[in-house]
Amino acid sequence: MLKKVLVVEDLDSIGFGIAQMLKQQARIENVTQSLYCDDAYLKFLRSEKDNDLFDLLITDLSFKEDHRESKIKSGAELIQLLKERQPELKTIVYSVEDRSIKIKQLFEDKKIDGYVVKGRHGLRNLVEGISEIEKGNTYVSPELSGFMSQREVFEIEDYDLILLSHLSSGLTQEQIAVNFKQKGISPSSVSSIEKRLNRLKLEFKAKNAIHLVASAKDLGLI
Amino acid sequence: MLKKVLVVEDLDSIGFGIAQMLKQQARIENVTQSLYCDDAYLKFLRSEKDNDLFDLLITDLSFKEDHRESKIKSGAELIQLLKERQPELKTIVYSVEDRSIKIKQLFEDKKIDGYVVKGRHGLRNLVEGISEIEKGNTYVSPELSGFMSQREVFEIEDYDLILLSHLSSGLTQEQIAVNFKQKGISPSSVSSIEKRLNRLKLEFKAKNAIHLVASAKDLGLI
């Protein structure tokens, strides 16, 4: 039975909605909210000290930067840190991210127990997920459960995103190649970069690089 | 006094959070939620029919597409439609969009009454905004109020916007020149187009055309 829950989410409207829903629908009274990952970490440390550990972590992945300087920048990092200290902590990620590659990585690398996509029925799915996890199962939102099993159709990898964002900040393909070599990102030759851009242009039906970057921006990829 | 409120937001966690907050903090009992703009429009028509109009509309700007086909794609369109039928309807936009140009346009073109940025204190600001609007004032989130007053430095003409948007949709300078000649837009030679692009690149400190278009998109110009 999950009794004590930590909710980490920068948009207060969402955090508040989750907390209210947990109390009303999942009969969970003990809900702690954090707007920052760093703050969540402190609250976690406090729970260790008080010997009153959390049963469940619900966290977003990305957090807006603001005036406060933050050490922990993403939900993934937070999960990493907390699981190092309390490996059996149940974890649900609640995010708009819906690329199955990303989500698979979280299950594999971070050993999360559930993934719920923020969407029209995110809250309902979240409640479902909690009850599955109480039974000892894992959970993914229904809109994804189909994709999770099938191997990648066409997925945009981090490599593509880095490439696109370098392009969008004005680097030439030559400069990107140099940059990749420095950072040890492979493939790094101009030729391979061109080839990858071609694939992306095909995929997005873009007429040229400008069009490609513009489309990527419209889609919110970069 | 605002008594009857329509909340339009595709993420149920946010919509639910708003509704709960309105009931608890703003003592507004009559809150209607919609996950789709089309659905919101129907509920609005119903309110006309029942002669029980809404006092306040709170809406997001962007909505995820899903299996349901939708006629109204954005919050801006929804506002347009509702205000045509009920011009005095108070309106607050609640979105992650934080580019002041975009927001100014909403105040000018759509005559909205308030703009609240989804953020760490979005809900708190929303409650503040409602109370300001009840007093007959307009409202913008504090993180933006500084930027809203300052005038845009560099004037960008319609010509530039058309040029940039053609570029962003993948036309070559050659094709744009042809297009301009057809439409009777002057200057229309490739040479002049290049020159104008140079000015823009200087202005935006862009290294090349890709960078320029990406920046323009970031600023919300196109």
Added chain:
DNA sequence: CATTTCCTTACGGGATCCCGTAATTGACCT
């Protein structure tokens, strides 16, 4: 009318992109 000034257009050369082909590498299997 002559001159100046500004705007538009024209042209050319070098950089970069675009796209196809071919060579090189490396992993895996027999």
Added chain:
DNA sequence: AGGTCAATTACGGGATCCCGTAAGGAAATG
């Protein structure tokens, strides 16, 4: 070793962009 396959890299030619210079034309000025 040899062979196959996929991924990476290399190269070349044509298109497009980039940037400077200069010619042409219209309006403004004296």
